[in-house]
Amino acid sequence: MPAKVRFHFEPCLRILLATLSAFLLTRWSSIAVLALPWSPEQSVVTGMQLGFVVFAATVVWVFVASSLRNACLGLLSPTLLLIYFSHGAGL
Amino acid sequence: MAHLAVLSLSILGFRLLAITTSQGAFRYRRELFWLGWFLLLVALAVALGFWSLGLGLTLWLGYLSTGAGVVFLVRALGLPDAR
Amino acid sequence: MIAPLGARIRQRMAQLHRWTGLLLGWLLFVIFLTGTLSFFRQELSLWMQPERPFIADPVPSKAAFEHAYQYLRQQAPEASHWSVTLPDARDPLLALSWRGPEGRGQVLLNPLDGRRVEARDTRGGDFFYRFHFQLHYIPVLLARYLVGIAAMMMLIALITGVITHKKILKDFFTFRGGKGQRSWLDAHNGFSVLALPFHLMITYTGLVTLMMLYIPWGMEKAFPEQEQRQHLVTDVFAFLPAEPRSGEQAAMLPWEQLLAKSEVYWQGAQAGRIQVANPGDRNAKAVLEANSDQSDILGISGHPPFMVFDAVSGELLREKVLAPAYDSYGILLGLHLGRFADWPGRWLYVLLGTAGCCMLATGLLLWTSKRRKKPGHSRAGLWIVDRLNLTTLAGFPLAVVAMFWLNRLLPLELPGRANWEIHGLFLVWLAMFLHALLRPLKRGWYEQWMLAGILLLGLPVLNLLTTDRGFPDSLLSGDWLFVGFDVVLVALAALMFRFARQKRES
Numbered sequence A: 001m002p003a004k005v006r007f008h009f010e011p012c013l014r015i016l017l018a019t020l021s022a023f024l025l026t027r028w029s030s031i032a033v034l035a036l037p038w039s040p041e042q043s044v045v046t047g048m049q050l051g052f053v054v055f056a057a058t059v060v061w062v063f064v065a066s067s068l069r070n071a072c073l074g075l076l077s078p079t080l081l082l083i084y085f086s087h088g089a090g091l
Numbered sequence B: 001m002a003h004l005a006v007l008s009l010s011i012l013g014f015r016l017l018a019i020t021t022s023q024g025a026f027r028y029r030r031e032l033f034w035l036g037w038f039l040l041l042v043a044l045a046v047a048l049g050f051w052s053l054g055l056g057l058t059l060w061l062g063y064l065s066t067g068a069g070v071v072f073l074v075r076a077l078g079l080p081d082a083r
Numbered sequence C: 001m002i003a004p005l006g007a008r009i010r011q012r013m014a015q016l017h018r019w020t021g022l023l024l025g026w027l028l029f030v031i032f033l034t035g036t037l038s039f040f041r042q043e044l045s046l047w048m049q050p051e052r053p054f055i056a057d058p059v060p061s062k063a064a065f066e067h068a069y070q071y072l073r074q075q076a077p078e079a080s081h082w083s084v085t086l087p088d089a090r091d092p093l094l095a096l097s098w099r100g101p102e103g104r105g106q107v108l109l110n111p112l113d114g115r116r117v118e119a120r121d122t123r124g125g126d127f128f129y130r131f132h133f134q135l136h137y138i139p140v141l142l143a144r145y146l147v148g149i150a151a152m153m154m155l156i157a158l159i160t161g162v163i164t165h166k167k168i169l170k171d172f173f174t175f176r177g178g179k180g181q182r183s184w185l186d187a188h189n190g191f192s193v194l195a196l197p198f199h200l201m202i203t204y205t206g207l208v209t210l211m212m213l214y215i216p217w218g219m220e221k222a223f224p225e226q227e228q229r230q231h232l233v234t235d236v237f238a239f240l241p242a243e244p245r246s247g248e249q250a251a252m253l254p255w256e257q258l259l260a261k262s263e264v265y266w267q268g269a270q271a272g273r274i275q276v277a278n279p280g281d282r283n284a285k286a287v288l289e290a291n292s293d294q295s296d297i298l299g300i301s302g303h304p305p306f307m308v309f310d311a312v313s314g315e316l317l318r319e320k321v322l323a324p325a326y327d328s329y330g331i332l333l334g335l336h337l338g339r340f341a342d343w344p345g346r347w348l349y350v351l352l353g354t355a356g357c358c359m360l361a362t363g364l365l366l367w368t369s370k371r372r373k374k375p376g377h378s379r380a381g382l383w384i385v386d387r388l389n390l391t392t393l394a395g396f397p398l399a400v401v402a403m404f405w406l407n408r409l410l411p412l413e414l415p416g417r418a419n420w421e422i423h424g425l426f427l428v429w430l431a432m433f434l435h436a437l438l439r440p441l442k443r444g445w446y447e448q449w450m451l452a453g454i455l456l457l458g459l460p461v462l463n464l465l466t467t468d469r470g471f472p473d474s475l476l477s478g479d480w481l482f483v484g485f486d487v488v489l490v491a492l493a494a495l496m497f498r499f500a501r502q503k504r505e506s
Helices: A009-035 A040-064 A068-087 B002-021 B029-050 B053-076 C009-023 C025-038 C041-048 C061-075 C125-134 C140-164 C166-174 C178-184 C187-194 C196-209 C217-222 C226-236 C255-265 C324-337 C343-373 C379-409 C417-438 C441-466 C471-477 C480-505
Strands: C081-085 C094-100 C103-109 C271-277 C285-290 C306-310 C316-319
Touching: A009 A040, A009 A068, A009 C217, A040 A068, A040 C009, A040 C140, A040 C196, A040 C217, A040 C226, A040 C324, B002 B029, B002 B053, B002 C343, B029 B053, B053 C187, B053 C196, B053 C343, C009 C025, C009 C140, C009 C343, C025 C041, C025 C125, C025 C140, C025 C343, C025 C379, C041 C125, C041 C480, C061 C081, C061 C094, C061 C103, C061 C255, C125 C140, C140 C166, C140 C196, C187 C196, C187 C343, C196 C324, C196 C343, C217 C226, C226 C324, C255 C271, C255 C285, C255 C306, C343 C379, C379 C417, C379 C441, C417 C441, C441 C471, C441 C480, C471 C480
Parallel strands: none
Antiparallel strands: C081 C094, C081 C271, C094 C103, C271 C285, C285 C306, C306 C316
């Protein structure tokens, strides 16, 4: 077999990270919007509309970051923020 | 009618922008360049005058795409260029 | 297998663009094509049922209401739910449907005399509309998830495409051809950049139309019970949840009275539909919904205003809830559906949708043409992608045209006729797939484009022979829909022949 048919781990890891983190961030953000000072109906509908933007932006970010480590670091703060709002704030 | 007006203004505006930003020197280039942008603004004014805010913006954007597309296709297909 | 990641951002964006674009690109092309056809949903239905009488001016809703009410009272008195769609500028007939313990039914009435219109059994334009978000032959829910994933990939491909080619974007807006001549003329970039606002809008709003399915977690958290969630829907959609009958008969108010009330509230906007739950019962409720093609009064929202009445007393029970998040939802939905658009606006939608199809097609073709030049590239992968391109880009449009042929050719009394039209489309598509596998690539393209052109060109002739609404008759009676259909078919046929000639000459 020629050497070029090689399996590269980094792209696969990034694809995995992108899919997983985008899914989780979208999920948490759609719950975290309930902390907004509006009626729950309004928050829920806002969260749904924003969810797709969160998903797309997360995937793009994972590939924009210069390394896998930077991608994870960049995801850290929004994750913590969203977890705080979706589990804290009296919900 | 408003549809035709906005589309024509958009084609004309992009045509001027296309001419004034390609190579070659000619008179009134600066003025024609700004006239091109101005015509696109006039198209917006016409759209907002005829239709409500949301509808006007939507159709204006749509016709901008179409206008730019017509100018682009004319150039890409190499049809006779006026300049 | 997978190439290593690029060192620069633009390389990585280009890689992501290729992966997301290629993986479901064929599905996206089919969704875009049928979605574009859906902007002419009513018009396609009209053409596919040539038995419908041609009515030049729509009939006022009051007279139409009376016919609808009489018909439903006689034919479906036991139904639990009636729905009446009033004639409008796009569809001059009354469409009635009902459901109940005795089953469902639907019928078209001529609003002038209230008589039933016997039209051929077909799904018409509704097929394309349904197909573009829930496909066919696959469980609805699974198909909707698949379409959602494809749409999200499209959104990511658009964003990464813009980042990869952001210089072209700048060049384009200043029309600085010069240096980037090669990419400047690149058709893929052309179709993408030109209609970029449309592509972004239609993809994002497409996701929004099914957002309650795709992003349900906030809703599930805030409203754990099914009944609570339902009220999110009834706040903005004219929807009557099922309620039990009281068993006590009661006379309903004439619908004209409800109509008059609602039209005052809507500043003169006309009603498009009335639905009645438990008709003739003490608990009867009616919901009147404005027709959404009145953008001068109603704007572009995809949630037209509606009012729910007690159908016996005439009391207003509730109406569409106005709130910022709902309104933006309505606008996004309205932008996707394009129902607000008058006929030039609808053509604009179709034109931009076509640009989207061309963007996907040229993108898929670009992938193979680039790899064909690379000596070391896997031949098998290239062979498969080439064949799938041919099957999808030429074969699917051809299958759609074949469906229009079947619409005219299948015997009217064939059982399950509407379904056979659809089976026919997929059988032809399958045949095109086999053809693509068996023929040499270039011959395959040539033959499929030629066949598509011949079918398109033959359709006006077939229409002339099998119906009494051929080109001369339509032209004389001012039936612009049938005239326009023939003109567009001939123009498309010319385009197909041009593609075919290019394949033969290259």
